[in-house]
Amino acid sequence: MxxxxxxxxxxxxxxxxxxxxxxxxxxxxxxxxxxxxxxxxxxxxxxxxxxxxxxxxxxxxxxxxxxxxxxxxxxxxxxxxxxxxxxxxxxxxxxxxxxxxxxxxxxxxxxxxxxxxxxxxxxxxxxxxxxxxxxWRFTAVFVKAAQEVQRFGKIQTFTASVHFFLGPEEKHATTEWRRQPEFQGGFLLDSGVHLVAVLRLILGGKGKVKKISAFVNSLREHLPPADTVAATVVLENGATGTVAISFGSTFFDGEWRVACEGGTVGADVFTSELRTKAVGGEEVVASLPDEQNNxxxxxxxxxxxxxxxxxxxxxxPEEALADVEIIEAMLKSGGRSVDLKYQP
The missing domain is CATH 3.40.50.720 (NAD(P)-binding Rossmann-like Domain)
Structure with missing residues (x-):
């Protein structure tokens, strides 16, 4: 041994x-x-x-x-x-x-x-x-979703919608260095990179992000300096999609969805369900092990x-750089289109 x-x-x-x-x-x-x-x-x-x-x-x-x-x-x-x-x-x-x-x-x-x-x-x-x-790149439902996107061919469009309320007494929110962050974006950087990493994993090599425009907002005072972002994302192949993230919203959802030429793929972080539907076929729902913190x-x-x-x-680390770049582009956009240059 x-x-x-x-x-x-x-x-x-x-x-x-x-x-x-x-x-x-x-x-x-x-x-x-x-x-x-x-x-x-x-x-x-x-x-x-x-x-x-x-x-x-x-x-x-x-x-x-x-x-x-x-x-x-x-x-x-x-x-x-x-x-x-x-x-x-x-x-x-x-x-x-x-x-x-x-x-x-x-x-x-x-x-x-x-x-x-x-x-x-x-x-x-x-x-x-x-x-x-x-x-999060090792979570079973996301790994399988990425495989299905590759199987279904060219990406047409996509959405990522993750909203929940991170309360002031939640253990992460009470950490002092997070309560008074000395870094951009607060939880949008600290936790948002998880969500961006999932998006990039699922889109795969065919879904390289080219540019982003976004608006950022603050809904909760205990989540400084911002906790909510809505973005439009353009891929190198010309496909467009949307990303909406909030840690201070009364919405509760967590799903990534991709439409490809050969079918659609959806992955839910809270239910660990994978939904796939080939063009002309029936929707298939699979429940994968809950391995969010894998x-x-x-x-x-x-x-x-x-x-x-x-x-x-x-x-x-190059993948981690790409995640940070997307979050930073969202934070700095102010509605303007931002070109990305560190996406592998």
């Missing part, structure tokens, strides 16, 4: 507690060696039921640099607030660690582009891998990336 890959978790927030930590502990190929957090107390709270996990923090004598110096840690999973994450990514890559960093890639396109240029210029990318954790499959793909020496396509 192959030796397990040693992991260090960087961060102790919600996504680590609810997703990354249990996924690592259940993995047959990963072993948790250490956790770094801003405070020792938060690291201790996260690991109170664990043994043989070393703790590092900014307020103790065991530092982030000390964690990165360990030879028994081959990869780190970084899940920190958006404004500070890039610095930690660079330090880990410089130390020779494989890095899987939580989405988004960075706070804006300029910072994302700079990070990728730095990585490609300063790190041996054939030996030190860098991936971005976008777990971090286990995401980590399995990261392990395979390390073992093969090549980052799995859904984890590539």
């Amino acid at each position: 192959a030796e397990k890959i040693g992991v260090g978790i960087i961060g102790s927030g919600i996504i680590v507690r609810d997703s990354h930590l249990p996924a690592i502990l259940s993995s047959p190929t990963l072993t948790l060696k250490a956790i770094f957090s801003r405070t020792l107390a938060s690291a201790q709270a996260l690991t109170k039921d664990l043994q043989n996990v070393d703790l590092y923090s900014t307020d103790s004598s065991n530092s982030y640099t000390d964690l990165l110096a360990r030879n028994d840690i081959q990869t780190v999973i970084i899940a920190l607030p958006i404004p500070v994450q890039v610095s930690y990514i660079k330090q880990a890559l410089t130390a020779g660690k494989y890095v899987l960093a939580e989405k988004p890639l960075a706070k804006d396109v300029a910072t994302s582009v700079e990070l990728l240029k730095w990585y490609n210029s300063n790190i041996d990318t054939s030996k030190i891998l860098f991936g971005v954790a976008e777990n 971090v286990e499959q995401e980590l399995a793909a990261w392990v395979k990336s390390i073992q093969s020496g090549e980052v799995e396509s859904r984890l590539r």
Whole structure:
């Protein structure tokens, strides 16, 4: 049996507690060696039921640099607030660690582009891998929807409609760095990249986005600086579609729909239903496993990336850059058409 890959978790927030930590502990190929957090107390709270996990923090004598110096840690999973994450990514890559960093890639396109240029210029990318954790690309209903769109031929038009109310007491909304965001878009960036990632996954290579125009609005004071966007999207093949996202609406829906020459495809995030209908045929409804937060499959793909020496396509940082670019274009559009240039 192959030796397990040693992991260090960087961060102790919600996504680590609810997703990354249990996924690592259940993995047959990963072993948790250490956790770094801003405070020792938060690291201790996260690991109170664990043994043989070393703790590092900014307020103790065991530092982030000390964690990165360990030879028994081959990869780190970084899940920190958006404004500070890039610095930690660079330090880990410089130390020779494989890095899987939580989405988004960075706070804006300029910072994302700079990070990728730095990585490609300063790190041996054939030996030190860098991936971005976008777990929604591993959700079963969306993966299958993407396959069906490819099967049905040329894309004609599409819609993405995701609306719900993120209340002020919801756990993500109470995080201080989200309550007073030092990055563009607030939840439209932090969570909106999930929804854009799904759209790009489902549209696939045939659905490369060329330009966007959008209007942004704020419906809830506790979701600054904006929580709602309505956009028109143009693909390279000339097809047009619409994207409507709100985290502050009284609507409740979450569906991506694509019309192709050979049929239609619909995927619902809340019901995990896949609806397909070939031209001239009957609608087929399939209920797929509810794997919205599919971090286990995401980590399995990261392990395979390390073992093969090549980052799995859904984890590539270039894909994460493309997601950030679409969100930024929506935020900056003001109704004007914005051309995109970082769509792979």
